[in-house]
C-alpha cells in the first residue's frame with residue numbers, strides 16, 4: 001500500500017556518454033512500476049534510429065524560443081549549441097495521476113528543477129572511470145570530431161557536479177545501475193516526510209497532532 005498519492009519527480013543526470021539512456025531503458029523494462037518518461041524537446045538534429053515524439057520532440061529554434069516565451073518549460077538549457085527542455089504540462093498531468101515521472105536531463109536543467117520542485121529526487125549516474133566515458137563518446141560514431149571534443153569538455157565539467165545530487169549511481173553494469181535506481185525510488189516513497197500526513201489520516205489522527213521530538 002502506498003501512502004502518498006502523488007508521483008515522485010525523478011531527475012537523472014550524468015555526463016554525456018555515461019549511458020543514461022541505456023540505464024533508463026533498463027529501468028523501464030523492470031516489472032511492476034508506474035514510471036513514465038518525460039519526452040524532452042530539442043533543437044538538435046535527429047540521430048539515425050531516433051523517433052520524433054519518442055526520443056525527443058524535434059523542433060526548430062524559433063519554435064523552441066516561442067515556447068520559452070510562453071512559459072511552457074519546467075526547465076530548459078543549452079547544451080553544445082542546441083536547446084533542450086522539459087515540457088511542463090505533461091509532467092504535472094502524470095504526477096497528478098500518481099505516476100512517477102523520470103526526467104533525463106543535463107546538470108544545469110536539473111538545478112532549475114531542484115529550485116522549482118525541492119522534493120524531487122536527484123540521481124547522478126557516474127561512469128566507472130573517465131576513460132570509459134571518453135571511449136564511449138568516441139565510439140558512438142554519430143558526431144563530428146568537433147562535437148565529440150565539445151562533449152568531452154562538457155563531460156569534464158559535469159563530472160564536478162555530482163555533489164548537487166541526492167544519490168550517485170555508478171554505471172558499472174546497466175542492470176545493476178537500474179536496480180539501484182529502482183531501490184532508491186521505492187525507498188524515497190516510504191520516506192516519513194513524504195508519507196506522514198497520509199499516514200496520520202489513515203490512522204484517523206489530526207495532522208496537527210504530529211509531535212516533533
Ligand code: 5GP
Pocket residue numbers: 013014015016020040041044075076077079084085086104105106107108109110
Ligand atoms: P543528447 O544530444 O546526447 O541526446 O543529449 C545531450 C544532453 O542533453 C544529455 O545530457 C541529456 O540528458 C540532456 N537533455 C535531454 N533532454 C533534456 C531536457 O529536456 N533538458 C535538459 N536540461 N537537458 C536535456
